[in-house]
Amino acid sequence: MHQDSMNVPLPTPEEQAELNDMYAQMDQMHMKPLWNQIGNLMPEHPTPEAVPYKWDWSTLHKLAERSGELVPVGRGGERRAIGLANPGLHGETHVAPTLWAAIQYLAPGENAPEHRHSQNAFRFVIEGEGVWTVVNGDATPMRRGDFLLTPGWNFHGHHNIASEPMAWLDGLDIPFQYKMDTGFFEFGTEHLTDEAxxxxxxxxxxxxxxxxxxxAFPGAKPSSPIGRYAWEHTDAALRDQLALEDAGFAGVVSPGHAAIRFSNPSTGGDVMQTIRAEFHRLRAGASTLPIHEVGNRVFQVFEGSATIVIDEKPFEINHGDVVVVPSWKKWHLEAGSEGADLFCFSDFPIFEKLNLFRSYSPEGI
Amino acid sequence: MHQDSMNVPLPTPEEQAELNDMYAQMDQMHMKPLWNQIGNLMPEHPTPEAVPYKWDWSTLHKLAERSGELVPVGRGGERRAIGLANPGLHGETHVAPTLWAAIQYLAPGENAPEHRHSQNAFRFVIEGEGVWTVVNGDATPMRRGDFLLTPGWNFHGHHNIASEPMAWLDGLDIPFQYKMDTGFFEFGTEHLTDEAxxxxxxxxxxxxxxxxxxxAFPGAKPSSPIGRYAWEHTDAALRDQLALEDAGFAGVVSPGHAAIRFSNPSTGGDVMQTIRAEFHRLRAGASTLPIHEVGNRVFQVFEGSATIVIDEKPFEINHGDVVVVPSWKKWHLEAGSEGADLFCFSDFPIFEKLNLFRSYSPEGI
Amino acid sequence: MHQDSMNVPLPTPEEQAELNDMYAQMDQMHMKPLWNQIGNLMPEHPTPEAVPYKWDWSTLHKLAERSGELVPVGRGGERRAIGLANPGLHGETHVAPTLWAAIQYLAPGENAPEHRHSQNAFRFVIEGEGVWTVVNGDATPMRRGDFLLTPGWNFHGHHNIASEPMAWLDGLDIPFQYKMDTGFFEFGTEHLTDEAxxxxxxxxxxxxxxxxxxxAFPGAKPSSPIGRYAWEHTDAALRDQLALEDAGFAGVVSPGHAAIRFSNPSTGGDVMQTIRAEFHRLRAGASTLPIHEVGNRVFQVFEGSATIVIDEKPFEINHGDVVVVPSWKKWHLEAGSEGADLFCFSDFPIFEKLNLFRSYSPEGI
Amino acid sequence: MHQDSMNVPLPTPEEQAELNDMYAQMDQMHMKPLWNQIGNLMPEHPTPEAVPYKWDWSTLHKLAERSGELVPVGRGGERRAIGLANPGLHGETHVAPTLWAAIQYLAPGENAPEHRHSQNAFRFVIEGEGVWTVVNGDATPMRRGDFLLTPGWNFHGHHNIASEPMAWLDGLDIPFQYKMDTGFFEFGTEHLTDEAxxxxxxxxxxxxxxxxxxxAFPGAKPSSPIGRYAWEHTDAALRDQLALEDAGFAGVVSPGHAAIRFSNPSTGGDVMQTIRAEFHRLRAGASTLPIHEVGNRVFQVFEGSATIVIDEKPFEINHGDVVVVPSWKKWHLEAGSEGADLFCFSDFPIFEKLNLFRSYSPEGI
Structure with missing residues (x-):
């Protein structure tokens, strides 16, 4: 920690009065001394205000359902989405300082009207089917396990043609763009242009x-042109990694731990400029090494169960539960008795591009 | 602007009670509905809380001098630097949401002790000489007009060997790294390792x-390896551009407006990953086109005078004055009767790397 | 064309004798004047010695079969591969100045021993199955329509476990690396390490x-890590493009012309640093626009038939036929009555990376 | 080395006759077997036909002078340039398989007319002054020690306003573009557009x-925008490196060996896409480590003298002498008693971009 004071004797009362007078003048002129705040502004390592936290799927889903009864979806409110507000972040709807996570809920026959914004967005479908997301006129089914993209500045809406309501996870970089003053927003048609x-x-x-x-479409694109990463492919890729491990070949990240990164096929890089998305599968009993990382991770359990230990505190997580790992908090996963499938998204691309990423494994690699 | 409400009838008192009950439950569970806040979170264009503002050099310098009398410099406080606090940013010492700007002041014989941090830093010397900055053991003179770098994670300190105090502008990405939870800090030696x-x-x-x-040093480096951009070179480059303009050749940005970007010679890109630095010279009477840009600019007048019009409001700026242009605020410069030399730094590299940069000139290109 | 001479009177006999004497001296000192050869060395546009040429599959296959009867495959000769020698290239086994194309033939039970070389190689399977290529110990099936990679410096061999012989197209950058003096070669095991x-x-x-x-495998790789691009995926991608065209959506290159590029999933770029590979499908009656391009293309017809017109000369091409389009020769394709499926490889990545690529469509874009 | 034959008994006379018949058929069909030529086509390491060779400056200069008496310079021949023809390259005017090196000679009052070509070109001025190169209308002085660029497709000419003739070294990628069929050429004005x-x-x-x-000129450019790298800067950079070495700091490549790379300030990369240029200064008695490298180097001695040992054979080199090191030939330099200043150019960027570069130092790093 920073030392609390200069290596000098305490000021006398007269000196303190002069100091107080100077600080008051500074305040009036919109100036502030560094020496009184450096320990807070420039800590020895990241000390996030965001805290590790878990949201239960049952609670999320129940409140989403309730909002479906009470709140219509339409122009103005735009989406029936309930955002997760990290308890450390002063009531802001930020799951982490850079990231937004929400449960969106659409009842049978409902439409979420079209709009576009510079914020990058994705959906991950924890369960259900029957909704189509329309991105720039391209109708895209949403089914269990699918991962869908609506990168910045593409018009998009949703419509539910099923007889059941549907709920899914929305992830965006809203807090980042809000803090950075980079956001643009434009309304589209009130009803979807394509109900296919x-x-x-x-x-x-x-x-x-x-x-x-x-x-016909050469070159590198800033975001992935794939609108939907269908579950069947994700599942097959993970199964293949574990089968290779069984056969004694390379492929898994660590013993019993298969994982893929969703990628932009035009660059091999992340699906969007600010958001990384991964899917992890742990065999029963497998665990990952404790690690500190610059950047924020959000997990949602897809199948099975696990314990995630963050900053020495264990969280039991099951189907649908969402948990956030703030920057530099040590974490590791331990799969439950049936193993665990977990979706994960993070803001790591921001820090990698700016040469600010670091990680540290106390137990070595 | 976003419409204020859904296109639906107002709720009845009973409905409102049910809504209130649901919102209270959400609040308790650390959840918040998007539909009540989307207009704020996702505006049609950037609506920064930061405001355009000017700090007078005479005030800055006078308070820096006063702090030199009252506050010792040493381990703990680390630097006698007075930060500029944008009046729109709730008392935080952020000149803009991502950027820190401060006046640092060092009296004859004083030492600012060594430390290093992940925050990227530069100094711009508005006047004076006699201080050496030592970066990783490399003693670098600071003279009028010089632009100096201490990129993230390099040890650095300062010592004043002159018989006069010296003041200069410090620029860092402290607010960005503070908000992003990416900051690391480490103390170095209390006294400079090299007094050369x-x-x-x-x-x-x-x-x-x-x-x-x-x-002997091939490859691309994340930050510029040049520790000091000496004024003589900057001045010569600007003079050459204006001479080329006089001779009828290309070179200036627009009529009467010469400008250079400080660059990383190992990549041709910006000097540091998060900060861009430029120097502008306007002939007497020259002006720039009004423009909106995503990102924040800070100007300091080096010589001459100008009017900068931000969001339709004019600010008269003279030697040493610092002015901030928040994101997407329309701005242009008009040089005074003796022309103007201006140093400028910004956070544009962050937004260019993340595909979030935009600009718009109402009067065309 | 370059003018044939300087704009000066012809030399007198005495002058010519002095010139001849000087040229003789130069010759002896290993020097040569530019002025006598510039028209040849620096033409107004590429004037390749390589000529457009077609090899019939029936001839290729018959001679490959014959070599199977007469020539064993084994260490020393390494491969039973018959290279296509462009008639313009002075008897060198270069299908184009940079590229090698050959028919490789393996009888039942035969093994082509392991080796590795800096030359980049691929196989395209025009017909048949039953051979496995083993790349660094990874056994990869070869089946009709498959495209297989063995990028530079990976050990590889082949073995035929079928009851039938098998023939396929080999493509490499042997001539490029031969001319550039960049080639390395190393023998591996005489028998395959893996007969799986x-x-x-x-x-x-x-x-x-x-x-x-x-x-587990982050970062960009110089060559694609995919060893086999299975036909089922190539075929599906082409069918999808034509289905989108039928439905009125973008996707095809031009009317009736679907095409994919084989790509490196870790970069989105070409499969290997020196070789591009594509697959084209033309509907019956479809044609492509005439175009000049810097670089050399080789086509092999997979299914159907087409006419390729090169430098105004038509070549009828059917199943298995190989045809070469030298640099800057104008060419276009016209599909036959049953349409045409064509595999294509080229050296375009070399010229794109060195900023030497150009193309020109006389009929506009 | 490759084994000379398959591991099989020699063919009987009857078998040989059948083989001969098959080879004749192949020949007729423009096909050739790999198994008879693989050792030549795919050697274990590069075995260039180009040989190490030295051209004496006195000879070069004397023949350049003689050509100045006998051959006018003008449209058609374009340049009075005498190319160096590597004795191993069959009479082609290629100093190496990819590179052209020539002495160009211009008498007082002479003009070399304007043209442009896709070939990348530079000039290095071994001695003299009084000629201006005009690149796209920008008149550039040529003086002792200067390094000048005319990257591909820029119009350029030369004119000599001095009272003395002048000779210099031209370097181009003519052989590379000739072999690759990428060359374009266009005549410009017969007399220079600018005699400034x-x-x-x-x-x-x-x-x-x-x-x-x-x-005003943002972004990366394929070639360096600097037309002339003036000797005073090159000399200062080398002096600075040796001064740092004297003071005990990093900077030189190895003891007594200072060196700079000429670079593109918009990228930090090589000056042109196909050509690298460097300047080396060795203190008296200093030497470099023996090394094998993929790619071809050409040195010209600027001042002093040295011995360059290539493939175990020493060449004494003095002011103006040109020497070529073909690909993968082991070489090292030993400075003479007054040290040595050497200009060097190479084709290494081609191989680095295509992932084909390798080097090997038998004596370690």
Whole structure:
């Protein structure tokens, strides 16, 4: 920690009065001395105000359902989305200083009207089906396990054609863009331009073929052109990694721990400029090494159960539960008796691009 | 602007009670509805809380002098630096949401002890000489017009060997790293490791030869390896641009407006990952086109005078005055009768790297 | 064209004798004047010695079969591969100045021993199955339509476990590396290290999931980590593009012309540093626009038939036929009555990386 | 080395006749077997046909002078340039497989007319002054020690306003572009568009300020925008490195060996896409470590003398002498009793961009 004071004798009362007078003048002129605040502004390592926290899926879902009864969805409010507010962040709806996470809920027959914004967004479907997301006129099904993108400044809306309501996880970089003053927003049509319900999106038909890219669209794109990462592919990739491990070959991250990163096929990089997304599968009993990382992670349990230990505190997490790991908090995962499938998103691309990323494993690599 | 409400009838008292009950439950569970806050969180264009503001050099300098009388410099407080606090930012010492600007003051014989931090820092010398900054053991003179770098995680200190005090502008990305939870800090030696006072730094002898790089240090470096951009070179580059304009050739940014960007010779990019630095010279009577830009700019007048119009409000600026242009505020410069030399720094590299930069000139290109 | 001479009177006989004497002296000192050869060395546009040429599959296959009867495969000769020698290239086995194309033939039970070389290599399987290529110990099946990689400096061998011989197209950058003096070669085991015959390679299990990359292998790789691009995916991608065209959406390169580029999923770029590979599908009657391009293309017809017009000369091409388009020769394709599927490889990445690529469409874009 | 034959018994006369018949058929069909040529095509390491060779400056200069008497310079021949023809390269005017080196000679009052070509070119001035190179209308002085660029597709000419003839070294990638079929050429005006003789070029006034770039020209450029790297800067950079060495600090490549790379200030990379240029200064008695490198180097001695040992053979080199080190030939330098200043250019950027570069130091790092 920073030392609390200069290496000098305490000021006399007269000196203190003079100091007080000077500080008052500074205050009036919108100036502030560094020497009184450096320990707070420039800590020895990240000391986030955000805290580790878990939201239970049952609570989230119940309140989402309740809002479905009480609140219509439409222009103005735009989305029936309930944001997770990190208890350390003074009531702001920020799951972490840079990230937004919310449960969005759409009842049968409802439409979430079209708009676009510079904020990057994704959806992860924890359960259910029957909603189509329409991105720039491309209708994209949403089904259990799917990961969907609506990168910044693409028009998008949602409509539910099923007989059941549907709820899913929304992730955005709203807090980052809010703090950075970079946000733009534009309304689109009030009703969706396309109510088609195809089996697959056009974006997938163009871009979701392994290692193949359409010749008509060359070059690097800032965000992934794949609108939906269908669950069947994610699941197959994870199964393959574990099968390779069983056969004695490389592939898993660590013993019993398979994982993929969702990527932009035009660059091999992250799906969006500010957000990374991954999927982790741990065999029963497997665990990960404790690690400190610059940046914030949010996990949602898809299947199975696990314990995540953050800053020495264990959180039991089950289907649908959401948990946040703030920057530099040591964490590790221990899978439960049936193993665990976890979706994860983070703000790591921001820090990697700015040369600010660091990590540290107390137990070595 | 966002519409204030859903396109629906107002709730009845009974409905409102149910809503209130639901909102109270959400609050207790650390959840918040998007529909009540979207207009604030996701504005149609950036609506910064930071305001355009000017700090007078005479005030800055006078208070710096006063602090030199009352406050010792040493371990703990680390630096006698007085930060500029944007009046819109709730008393935080942030000149803009991402940037720190301060006047640092060092009396004859004083030492600012060594430390290092992940925050990127520079100094711009508005006047005076006699201080040496020591970066990783490389003593670098500070003279009028010089621009000096101490990129993240390099040990650095300052010592004043002159018979006069010296004051200069410090710029850092402290607010950005504070909000992002990326900051690391480490104390170095209490007294400088090197009290040499060479005419030029070793970093300049290696890297400040135009278009030539030392063969022994190949590859791209995250920050510029040049420790000091000496005023004589900056001045010559600006004079050359105006001479080319006089001779009818390309070079200036716009009529009567010469400008250079300080760059990393190992990449051609910005000097540091989060901070851009430029120097502008306007002939008497020259002006720039009004423009909106994503990102925050801070100007300090080096010589001459100008009017900067921000959000339709004019600020008269003279030698040493510091002015901030928050994100997306329309601004332009009009040089005074003797022209104007202005140092400028900004956070634009952050937004360019994340594909969030935009600009708009109402009067065309 | 360059003018044939200086704008000066012809030399007198005495002058010519002096010139001849000087040229003789130069010759002896290993010097040569530019002025006598500039028109040849620096033409107004590329004037390749390589000529457009077609090799019939029936001839290629018949001679490959014959060599299977007469020539054993083993250490020393290494591969039973018959290279295509462009008739313009003075008997060198270069299909184009930079590229090698060959038919490789392996009889039942035969092994092509392991080796590695800096030359980048691929295989395209025009027909048949039953051979496995083993790359660094990863056994990879070869089946009709598959595209396989063995990038530079990876050990590889082949073994045929089928009851039938198998022939395929080999493509390499041998001529480029030969001319550039960059080639390295190392023998591996005489017999394959792995005689496994899995349904799919390990490289595919790790990397051939659309938009998903294994977390354990981050970063950009110089060559694609996918060992086999299975035909089922290529075919599906092309079908999808044509289906999108039928539905009125973007996707095809031009009317009736679907095409994909094989890509490196860790970068989005070409599969190997020197070689680009594509697959084109033209509907019956579809054609492409005439174009000049810097670089050399080689096509092999997979299914159907087409006419390729190169430098105004038509070549009828059918299943298995190989045709080469030298640099800057104008070419276009016209599909036959049943449409055409064509594999294509080229050296374009070399020229794009060195800023030497150009193209020109006489009929506009 | 490759084994000379398959591991099989020699063919019987009957078998040989059948083989001969097959080879004849192949030949007729423009096909050739790999197994008879793989040892040549794919050697264990680069085995260049180019040989190490030295050209004496006195011979070069005398023949350049003689050509000045006998051959006019003008449209058609374009340049009075005498190319160095590596004795191993079959009479081609290639100093190395990829590179052209020539002595260009211009008498007082002469003009070399304007043209442009895709080939990248530079000039290095071994001695003299009085010629201006005009690049896209920018007149650039040529003086002893200067290094000048005319990157691909920029119009350029030369004119000599001095009372003395002048000779210099031209370097281009003519052989590379000739072999690759990438060359374009266009005539410009017969007489120079600009006969100005400024002290410095406009390109230097814009770009040759250390670490400063003109704001009006953002972004990365494929070639360096600096037209002339003036000797005074090169010399100062080398002196500074040796002074740092004397003071005990890092900077030189190895003991007594200072060196700079000429670089593109908009990227930090090489001056042109295909050519690297460096300047080396060795103290008296200093030497470099033996090394093998993929790629070709050409040295010209500027001052002093040295021995360069290539493939175990020593070459004594003095002022103006040119020597070539072909790919993968082991080489090292030993400075003479007065030290040595050497200009060096190479084709290494080609191989680095294509992931084909390798080096090996038998004596360690």
């Amino acid at each position: 319900t195809p089996e697959t999106s056009r974006s997938e038909r163009l871009w979701a073929h392994p290692g193949l890219r359409p010749l | 006072t060479p005419e030029t730094s070793r970093s300049e002898r290696l890297w400040a030869h135009p278009g030539l790089r030392p063969l | 015959t899995p349904e799919t390679s390990r490289s595919e299990r790790l990397w051939a999931h659309p938009g998903l990359r294994p977390l | 003789t400024p002290e410095t070029s406009r390109s230097e006034r814009l770009w040759a300020h250390p670490g400063l770039r003109p704001l």
